[in-house]
Amino acid sequence: MDLLGYDDLDEMICIPVLDTLTPESQEKYKEFMKEFAHKGEDGMTLNCTARRSDDQELDVTMSVSAATFDGETCTQIVLQPEHSDAELEEKLQEISSQDLLTGLYNRQHMMGLLGKAIAEAGKSNQTGALAYIALDNFLSMKTRVGISGADILLGDLASLLREKAGENMTLARLSDDAFCMMCLPCDEKSMEQQCETIRKAVEDHLFDINGHTVPLTVSIGIAAITENSPKAEDMMGRAHTASAEVKKQEGTAQGNGVLVYNPADYETLDQSNSAEAIQRALDENRFRLLFQPVINLRGEDEEHYEAFVRMLDKDDKEISPYDFLPPVGPSETTIKIDRWVILQTIKQLASHRSRGHNTKMFLNLTAETLQDKTFTPWLSVALKAARLPGDSLIFQIREGDASNHMKQAKEFTKALHELHCKISISQFGCALNPFNTLKHIDADYVKIDGSFTEEIQKNDDAKQQVKEMVKSLQSSGKLTIIPLVENASVLATLWQAGVNYIQGYYLQAPVPEMNYDFSEN
Structure with a gap:
């Protein structure tokens, strides 16, 4: 308010942004906002006159970024008096390090700080601690209070x-x-006491x-930072693992x-969670593909499967290799797993289709592959080698x-569409504003x-929420899938909601062969 000379906030709220700029700057602002809408790059700046x-x-610098307010997508515009480039860069860096909703540091900045803390611990022989704080039953709570209510709670x-x-x-x-x-510096015990105080609060x-x-x-979950700590991604993975293990403890x-x-509980007794062990499993051909049918609920004659990967551990038990990687890496290992799954699936799918099946396959991609610029050229070569049409693959x-x-995903999905592949967004509905993703990502x-499959069997509000979600998605041309269908009682609800596809153990568990009889549907 002081910058623009207003005494009353209500008065300033009623003034359009354009009217706070000189006529010459108004045209620059219009072009600037068009460019931001097209590129979607947070932190874009414009020097103009207010x-x-x-x-x-007054000469000012305007910066823009995507944000949410009361659960709705909006654009955050920050006006500041023109500073030197160094001052401006410092301020923009501060803004880019923050989570818009809470004002705390965001994940990217925190990972950088964690990396520096690990390096400092090794250099000065200090100890520290990291705590991963997971909200219990968050999605169920968000279903009850809505997106704006969840924002308030966070x-x-x-x-x-x-x-x-x-x-x-x-x-x-x-x-x-x-x-x-x-x-x-701090010690593990002090962090544990602090976390217990927070838990109770x-x-x-x-x-x-x-x-x-x-x-x-x-x-x-708490993980100690010591001179022997692994890199930041693995450290966060340790704390995340401990947090998940809480629910496995008695009481x-x-x-x-x-x-x-406790590293001894994981690294000593079970070394399958290391990148080296996963690489050995790849080298020793101890990976297996499984396929689960995705059924058209509207009765149309289609064959869809989703591919899953399992790794055989030292006792020949099947486990998911992704479960033993930390939530943010290591990226090289994750990308290797993704490519192994895709290449083996392409080979098996090409063979299956050669026997007269018009089968299409859902393939899951990780965030690491999403950012891999060499992926689409590699995929193009693999498709040509197998003589497999791109539209037989649906990348999830x-x-x-x-x-x-968002920016990488937008470019990535565009490149996949150029290969005629299809795109699916999974785990939809968990974000604070899920439909915002679809404004930028062209999903099929x-x-x-x-x-949501579990919730709609418990209360009518969830049923109505899913019905409205499906209706909104289909009105924008998206085909909808409901997973984890475990019994027949939920089928009538899904049919009435207009869901296109269903998937789950009630139909068939993931198996090594594409052998589901789609004619039964």
């Missing part, structure tokens, strides 16, 4: 974390349902959402606990990955998150 309420002119939780965390703690929001906390706190009290608990099946990661990207890497299919 007109204050007293008609004085903001309140961030304030509570700031209040309870010590001054030496660094806080960040990692994703929709996860925060983290780091300190250096969250459990006891009365989160008021639109007049309703919403209970919330958290599961916290905390629903979460609401604190657990310290998680909603969270697409949201976190949308797989709604499996948690």
